[in-house]
Amino acid sequence: MRTILILLRKEFIMIFRDRTMLPIIFVMPLLQLLILVNAATFDMKNIKMFIIDKDHSATSLRLQNKFSGSPFFRIEDQSMNVEGGHNSLLKGNADVVLHLENGFEHDLMTEKQTKAQLLVNGINSRTAGLINAYTSNVIADFNKNVIIDNLHLKGDQMLQVNISSSFWFNPSLNYKNYMVPGILVILVTIIGMFLTALNIVREKELGTIEQINVTPIKKHQFVIGKLFPFWLIALFELAFGLTLGKLMFDIPIEGSLLVLFSFAAIYLLVILALGLFISVSAKTQQQVMFVTFFFMLVFILMSGLFTPENSMPIWAQRANAINPLAYFMRVNRMVLLKGSGFADIANEFISISVFALVSLSLAIWRYRKTK
Amino acid sequence: MKPVIAENISKHFKSTAALQHISFEVDKAEIFGLIGPDGAGKTTLFRILNTLLIPTEGTASVLGQDTIRDYKYIRHHVGYMPGRFSLYEDLSVEENLNFYATIFQTSIEENYSLIEKIYKQIEAFKDRKAGNLSGGMKQKLALSCALIHKPKLLFLDEPTTGVDAVSRKEFWSMLKDLKQHGITILVSTPYMDEAEQCDRVALMQSGHIMDIDKPAGIVSKFNHRLFAVYPENIYEALQLLKTSPITHTAQIFGQSIHWVPKENFSEAEILNFMHSNNLNYKVDSPNIEDCFMEMM
Numbered sequence: 001m002r003t004i005l006i007l008l009r010k011e012f013i014m015i016f017r018d019r020t021m022l023p024i025i026f027v028m029p030l031l032q033l034l035i036l037v038n039a040a041t042f043d044m045k046n047i048k049m050f051i052i053d054k055d056h057s058a059t060s061l062r063l064q065n066k067f068s069g070s071p072f073f074r075i076e077d078q079s080m081n082v083e084g085g086h087n088s089l090l091k092g093n094a095d096v097v098l099h100l101e102n103g104f105e106h107d108l109m110t111e112k113q114t115k116a117q118l119l120v121n122g123i124n125s126r127t128a129g130l131i132n133a134y135t136s137n138v139i140a141d142f143n144k145n146v147i148i149d150n151l152h153l154k155g156d157q158m159l160q161v162n163i164s165s166s167f168w169f170n171p172s173l174n175y176k177n178y179m180v181p182g183i184l185v186i187l188v189t190i191i192g193m194f195l196t197a198l199n200i201v202r203e204k205e206l207g208t209i210e211q212i213n214v215t216p217i218k219k220h221q222f223v224i225g226k227l228f229p230f231w232l233i234a235l236f237e238l239a240f241g242l243t244l245g246k247l248m249f250d251i252p253i254e255g256s257l258l259v260l261f262s263f264a265a266i267y268l269l270v271i272l273a274l275g276l277f278i279s280v281s282a283k284t285q286q287q288v289m290f291v292t293f294f295f296m297l298v299f300i301l302m303s304g305l306f307t308p309e310n311s312m313p314i315w316a317q318r319a320n321a322i323n324p325l326a327y328f329m330r331v332n333r334m335v336l337l338k339g340s341g342f343a344d345i346a347n348e349f350i351s352i353s354v355f356a357l358v359s360l361s362l363a364i365w366r367y368r369k370t371k
Numbered sequence: 372m373k374p375v376i377a378e379n380i381s382k383h384f385k386s387t388a389a390l391q392h393i394s395f396e397v398d399k400a401e402i403f404g405l406i407g408p409d410g411a412g413k414t415t416l417f418r419i420l421n422t423l424l425i426p427t428e429g430t431a432s433v434l435g436q437d438t439i440r441d442y443k444y445i446r447h448h449v450g451y452m453p454g455r456f457s458l459y460e461d462l463s464v465e466e467n468l469n470f471y472a473t474i475f476q477t478s479i480e481e482n483y484s485l486i487e488k489i490y491k492q493i494e495a496f497k498d499r500k501a502g503n504l505s506g507g508m509k510q511k512l513a514l515s516c517a518l519i520h521k522p523k524l525l526f527l528d529e530p531t532t533g534v535d536a537v538s539r540k541e542f543w544s545m546l547k548d549l550k551q552h553g554i555t556i557l558v559s560t561p562y563m564d565e566a567e568q569c570d571r572v573a574l575m576q577s578g579h580i581m582d583i584d585k586p587a588g589i590v591s592k593f594n595h596r597l598f599a600v601y602p603e604n605i606y607e608a609l610q611l612l613k614t615s616p617i618t619h620t621a622q623i624f625g626q627s628i629h630w631v632p633k634e635n636f637s638e639a640e641i642l643n644f645m646h647s648n649n650l651n652y653k654v655d656s657p658n659i660e661d662c663f664m665e666m667m
Contacts, residue, residue: 207457
């Protein structure tokens, strides 16, 4: 026990003597939350629209006004020929082009239906889908008005099903509530994994491990001495990040923090063990950086930070069974937004505990003093 | 029981044989030197003896314990100073010493008498970070840390590499003091001139031990005539001597050339050769380096 304490003392002295450490611990979460949460927005505002109106009728103008009146659209420009629209799409001046043929109004009046063409920039399939949906919504609304006007009905005389929806767990569909818990997971993971992985390989590079190996320090003492400080720092980081999230974005904290932190504590064992494993297998900090970065990238992109897990292909969802980040991402959102308790995330708890056990044993087995 | 007994040790790294059939013994309270150039296998041998490597073949016993089976005992009772400075550079002098004392379950006070002479010289800098010490001071700190648990056997891997001449001299006198405390010292060095400081030496070359003896014993086995030649232009003379048919070996030694003529040439012929080439020379006694080169 005394050996572990002196190892921990040494580790903490060295961590806090490292000038880059304090900025990493305090500035990184602040910047990550500020930049990522504000930048990685899914909200569609200011969709740039180009209108080709060959009709110039009262109806086509009404449709145009419908778009310019919407907060989501900004009419960039309009022309009477097709080329203008195509060019603006090619140059990237427009996200979407609305094309109304000559006879737009005439067809509507005489044949009871008319056509409009929508050209959407599909480079980003996600935004393209959203633009399409938003535009269709506006046109559907426009349709309703046309029908009402033509039948000379009052609005409430028309029979229709009105859908009123409410979004549970995030009533205002505030994407920040969705992003902040996700970013927190990444933050905690980066801190835990990189710092652990770099720390041990650094002892190898400097040669200090050579001296340590010829001492009576036992394997488990060394491993605890190495992991505990970063475990503590990562947990602190989670608390710090949550506080920032609450203060800056007023994210909801519906569930119990005890549940969240218990899960994080076990989750971090997995992450630290992975870091330890990479670190004992590598020879230089450079190797560690590359390997860790590779794993982090795969884990993060698969975790469901941006793409909901449910919309991934089945094989990817299965593969996520071994992605620790996916578990924490899920649990963090469930606890914070939905208020899930121990019972609700029992499965995740069991899985992550098994994970922790396996990865820790692997890492300790891999660490050898004698070769 | 001899503190170190190595029996027929071989170590292979994949296809490279780093050590081949090494056997030797070290007596108690002896300074035993492993002398050899870089790549001779000195560090590998050290790492096997201090339980960091498992030999491919052969057995070693250190302090009467098997290096594989009883590694725990050995790690408690030996001190090791690796060739590279391997203390924590971010910790201060005192913190480093304290750290190593504590992990060996002892304290600085308890064994202060053993390290006093060495530590006194750096105590003034005890709050300075180890990384900011000079080479000689780092070496003293490393030695203090290796001694703080009062080891019975000390492994010093190239302790004087990269240290100035004065500090090297000091270092060897510190080792002689430690010997008085009954500590057995196994030291490796690539500097042939340091061999004279050891009680016994093993000359190592590409994984083999070529000879083990007292320094004087090794020198006495040199059975050639040896001359020190003092030419005006040392490189020209070296070329001349190397290509001459009467030369057995010729190599630069400081400001002179150590020259060994072939046995079948008489003194008169040698005198004649030297005069005709305008070279000053005198009879010299061989040193360890001459012996080493002769054995290669």
